[in-house]
Amino acid sequence: MISLNETHDASLTSWVNCANQSGTDFPIQNLPFAVFKTGTEPFRCGVAIGNQILDLKAISTLKPFEGKAAEALTACASETLNPFMDLGFEHWSAMRLSLSRALRAGSDLESQLKPCLIPMDKAEFALPCQIRDYTDFYSSIYHATAVGSLFRPDNPLLPNYKWVPIGYHGRASSIEVTGQSFHRPVGQTKAPDAEQPSFGPCKRLDYELEMGVFIGQGNTLGDAIPLQKTDQHIFGMCLLNDWSARDMQAWEYQPLGPFLAKSFASTISPWIVTLEALAPYRTEYQRPAADPKPLPYLSSDENSSLGALDIQLEVLLQTPAMKGSQTPVAQKQCMEKLSQSSFRHSYWTIGQMVAHHASNGCNLQSGDLLGTGTQSGPKPEEAGSLLELTKGGKQPLNLTNGEQRTFLQDGDTVVMRGWCEKEGAARIGFGEVAATLLPAKAAN
Ligand code: CA
Numbered sequence: 001m002i003s004l005n006e007t008h009d010a011s012l013t014s015w016v017n018c019a020n021q022s023g024t025d026f027p028i029q030n031l032p033f034a035v036f037k038t039g040t041e042p043f044r045c046g047v048a049i050g051n052q053i054l055d056l057k058a059i060s061t062l063k064p065f066e067g068k069a070a071e072a073l074t075a076c077a078s079e080t081l082n083p084f085m086d087l088g089f090e091h092w093s094a095m096r097l098s099l100s101r102a103l104r105a106g107s108d109l110e111s112q113l114k115p116c117l118i119p120m121d122k123a124e125f126a127l128p129c130q131i132r133d134y135t136d137f138y139s140s141i142y143h144a145t146a147v148g149s150l151f152r153p154d155n156p157l158l159p160n161y162k163w164v165p166i167g168y169h170g171r172a173s174s175i176e177v178t179g180q181s182f183h184r185p186v187g188q189t190k191a192p193d194a195e196q197p198s199f200g201p202c203k204r205l206d207y208e209l210e211m212g213v214f215i216g217q218g219n220t221l222g223d224a225i226p227l228q229k230t231d232q233h234i235f236g237m238c239l240l241n242d243w244s245a246r247d248m249q250a251w252e253y254q255p256l257g258p259f260l261a262k263s264f265a266s267t268i269s270p271w272i273v274t275l276e277a278l279a280p281y282r283t284e285y286q287r288p289a290a291d292p293k294p295l296p297y298l299s300s301d302e303n304s305s306l307g308a309l310d311i312q313l314e315v316l317l318q319t320p321a322m323k324g325s326q327t328p329v330a331q332k333q334c335m336e337k338l339s340q341s342s343f344r345h346s347y348w349t350i351g352q353m354v355a356h357h358a359s360n361g362c363n364l365q366s367g368d369l370l371g372t373g374t375q376s377g378p379k380p381e382e383a384g385s386l387l388e389l390t391k392g393g394k395q396p397l398n399l400t401n402g403e404q405r406t407f408l409q410d411g412d413t414v415v416m417r418g419w420c421e422k423e424g425a426a427r428i429g430f431g432e433v434a435a436t437l438l439p440a441k442a443a444n
Contacts, residue, residue: 019050025429069098125270209384307349341377
């Protein structure tokens with residue numbers, strides 16, 4: 001398990017002053033990675049510090065680091081993070097320590113690195129790495145029970161749920177970074193009282209509040225990843241909105257699981273917060289005493305004591321009416337919070353998801369993305385989807401501006417945010433993931 005070290009010291013400050021302001025997502029204790037560009041320059045790797053991005057390609061030419069950190073920095077002089085992610089934990093950790101020391105108040109490198117800072121609001125982001133495969137889990141028992149009771153009232157939670165971290169293989173090709181706009185999907189649906197299905201625009205378009213887990217170093221085909229070693233393979237995490245067409249999903253999901261209801265778009269936040277940065281926020285993993293203990297390959301003392309992660313999550317909605325004719329800055333503030341929860345409620349830890357995924361010898365690869373499944377908390381108002389918040393569309397949400405929503409309407413923007421905070425540790429954040437639903441494309 002990753003231990004706390006000098007990079008987590010809550011008293012550290014940076015010579016980049018905006019990183020020292022309370023409430024920033026990106027203090028010196030965070031140091032997440034992304035791929036960005038400005039203007040017509042090529043995409044390159046960067047690290048967030050306050051409201052600035054440290055351009056890793058630019059600093060690599062200065063050769064400021066030594067040893068494994070120097071090797072890591074060379075790998076970061078790329079258009080994706082895959083070469084760096086593939087190096088493994090020792091390199092990630094050496095890079096984090098060197099970046100932390102270089103950005104600290106009083107660092108000798110300040111004058112050299114200062115010209116390599118770029119304002120975040122001038123940057124355009126790309127996917128942080130080439131996502132090779134995408135697997136989506138179903139790790140919130142509250143979400144699984146609520147959705148199960150809507151789709152199968154007589155049998156909400158299937159008997160394997162408490163034994164197997166349930167997942168399915170999704171599409172990587174339709175995952176894009178924050179700022180994505182996508183057209184309402186069309187597909188096959190069947191109303192309960194209809195004699196046969198029809199084909200047309202989805203009528204029940206929903207979001208799913210999830211975390212994404214990026215695999216750094218993979219495993220050889222045929223070899224498992226023991227639970228005790230999953231920290232060596234997980235590079236970091238992001239926010240994930242797994243857009244879902246509920247009417248298409250209800251008609252198609254049996255017997256093989258979701259297919260076209262999920263593969264038209266998924267959106268992630270641009271910054272990967274490393275597992276090492278999240279170390280102060282690891283917490284006890286608990287199950288109700290009456291529930292079965294996980295099988296030995298999914299169980300360890302460390303996983304029980306520190307396997308869960310306390311990450312606060314929230315979902316906000318901005319309708320076209322809220323956007324109105326206001327200025328872009330005012331628009332950004334005009335949103336309505338739909339729900340808030342924490343990833344600590346997950347029924348399975350990210351270590352268990354990775355160990356289970358590789359337990360049959362399936363080879364995970366650098367850049368693979370694992371979705372955690374919708375993170376709904378124990379209370380109904382902590383639900384991570386409209387399907388749950390509106391009881392399957394039966395109880396519309398009343399927004400404070402007088403509008404109502406059951407499912408999303410064309411022009412709606414959904415924003416998700418995540419952060420960690422507790423006494424004695426620096427608050428760190430994930431930034432946000434925002435995307436907008438466009439009308440269905442006209443039939444050809
Ligand atoms: Ca999902």
